[in-house]
Amino acid sequence: MAFHSILFETPEDGPPSGEVDQPDFFGDLNLDQFVYEATRGYDEYRLVPFFRTELTREGAIVYRHEVMQDLDNADVLLSIQAFALAMRKMRASLEQAEKLYYRRQKEWWFHEAASQYSQAVRAFSAGLRDGNPASSGLRGLDDWLQSYIGSEAFASLERDLKEVRTALAVVRYCIHLNGNAVTVLNYDGEPDYSAHVLGIFDRFKQGEVRDRRVEQRDYPEMNHVEAKILDLVAELHPESFEPLETFRTRHAEYLDPTVAAFDREIQFYLAYRSYIQPCRDAGLPFDYPTVSSSSKAVQCENTFDVVLAHKLCADKVAVVCNDMRLEGAERIFVVSGPNNGGKTTFARTFGQLHYLAKLGCPVPGRNSHLFLYDKLFAHFEREENTLDLRGKLQDDLMRMHEILQRATSGSIILMNEIFSSTTLADALFLCRRIIGEIIKLDALCVCVTFIEELATLGPQTVSMVSEINPDNPSARTFRVKRRPADGRAYAISVAEQYGLTYDRLKERLAS
Known part of the structure; x- marks a missing residue:
């Protein structure tokens, strides 16, 4: 059976389209309080429509029971939690790419997000297979992941990710500072003076001294000097920067809809487990x-x-x-x-x-x-x-x-x-x-x-x-x-x- 969704066994079961109105009986049964508490902290996943959508088939209910029972398997649960964390970091990188100003820095953060995505998918597939889930939902996902990882689309993504890193890894350059003038040169075997300078200052040490260094904050945003240096380096090595420039256009839609849907829908199970855990801890x-x-x-x-x-x-x-x-x-x-x-x-x-x-x-x-x-x-x-x-x-x-x-x-x-x-x-x-x-x-x-x-x-x-x-x-x-x-x-x-x-x-x- 083809994998459709981890929440809905068949397209007829769901998922719902758009928002779902709160049922009339929610207030009387305090289910509005239940949904609020269960989804608190999961805002990015928009879980409320799932908690308001009732299943209508016995088979669809059993489908969820099996998935929920699989989450009692520590190996399965840990692999899903690790995947969710990796996907959250991937989204943070994408958001950072949108916030940044300089083009090449935006391109790199987009590349980093895609790299985090490919690693997350591979690691999750391996972890899920090791967990040996019993539910038809997670077994169907496992089979789908194997097929997806073996697809040309995923292989192309990984090839291009590697090409970008390989191309940039060989870049070497020198910076010459003369007052306010900054000159960027090709590296030509010049020695690294940093170790020599540190060695000179070591001679003047007299026991323990007070650390007077000022903390430098490492902001993601480049300043205009750093951005200009990067542009000059790219002019010196256009062949190394070309794969990075074309990567974003070629893989703008790298995030597979099925992977994205799973990342969101699996949170329904995790949110409910988290909600009832205090009751379970009390022996209920x-x-x-x-x-x-x-x-x-x-x-x-x-x-x-x-x-x-x-x-x-x-x-x-x-x-x-x-x-x-x-x-x-x-x-x-x-x-x-x-x-x-x-x-x-x-x-x-x-x-x-x-x-x-x-x-x-x-x-x-x-x-x-x-x-x-x-x-x-x-x-x-x-x-x-x-x-x-x-x-x-x-x-x-x-x-x-x-x-x-x-x-x-x-x-x-x-x-x-x-x-x-x-x-x-x-x-x-x-x-x-x-x-x-x-x-x-x-x-x-x-x-x-x-x-x-x-x-x-x-x-x-x-x-x-x-x-x-x-x-x-x-x-x-x-x-x-x-x-x-x-x-x-x-x-x-x-x-x-x-x-x-x-x-x-x-x-x-x-x-």
Whole structure:
């Protein structure tokens, strides 16, 4: 199979053209924070479009899994990192060539960039082959590199690079200084007086002396005297400078598009590995999920909100993990329990898991089986907007109506505390209708709610409850367990908050 891209297995998968708009659900799932942090420090590679582009095929996801797993091979990883560093230096030389003023100096820096490029490609090809990658992506790249290095275009580049250096290496010249006059002469066997002069001054040394030398800064830019000397040398040796003058024209497009694309795209993997490394260092698990476009069974053990975990691990704070499972006819998690108990985090985690899976990345948790959705929708509680002249209830209804209009049986819908602005009876009526529509669609859903009755609407719903510490009802464990909702944990928490528990009432009555 011909090599297309290290990120996209086939042209149909990508890459995207131009910028990619941020998906609507990013803010609700904190994925905007994830992309910002993951791409920070990688600005030159323009990775944001890759992190916003979801894959749509199972094979395309497996393709990335294999590449990501190859990066766990130290030899492969080191060869890629060395190549990326060499290419960064090559780009710096090209940028320097553009900044310089004098023509011959610009020509030399361009030659230096091309030389760094050819060396980087050869070294990377050898290192990659020694690393013996297992992924079809890197093996395809290895085969392509062998073919590219053996091509006439690359051979011509290397021949001309060598010709330039060989021609310039034989240049010898003398400089005669007489006041402000500088004369450049052909070298004719004149002795080098530098060693003689140093020897004379050595006679006057008397023990250790203070170093009074002034530091000379070595700026890349030549001054006008140096540039004029170089021009005069070129006039004396035109045959030696001719290869340098023609090199830039002949190899203006020396950078192969496939090499340039790989250099950019491989940073996607390195950026994600770097982002999750603090979590791995803290002992948190990551897993390559089994992703299916046909099975809606969902499972993930010891999973967590990766954005929250990234922050907590940086602060050396422990991360709470949870399990989730949907099987058979089950499609909807109904998450209830006390406030600030981890319900919203659970919903975010469900959405993050599926989105990261569609990026072809390892996901937080173990034994992951996830659904390859077509669209993801999030309806999280928002503050009322006084400018649109709509009340909060109307806004909730309009947003949900739009979601249900666009959703399909292959969609995922996340709802977080909707209809909290109305009465319990009205909220129950509206939620029943909406969940009924989602059941008809056969879509996957997470519904965070204070209405526990929604967990008993049918075999499609699964009750998840955020638990509290039984010894201290006001303390949150942030664990969300699969069990029937009985309202007790929430009631105890509220009673404790307002001093209405049996013990507190006894104390108050006694006083």
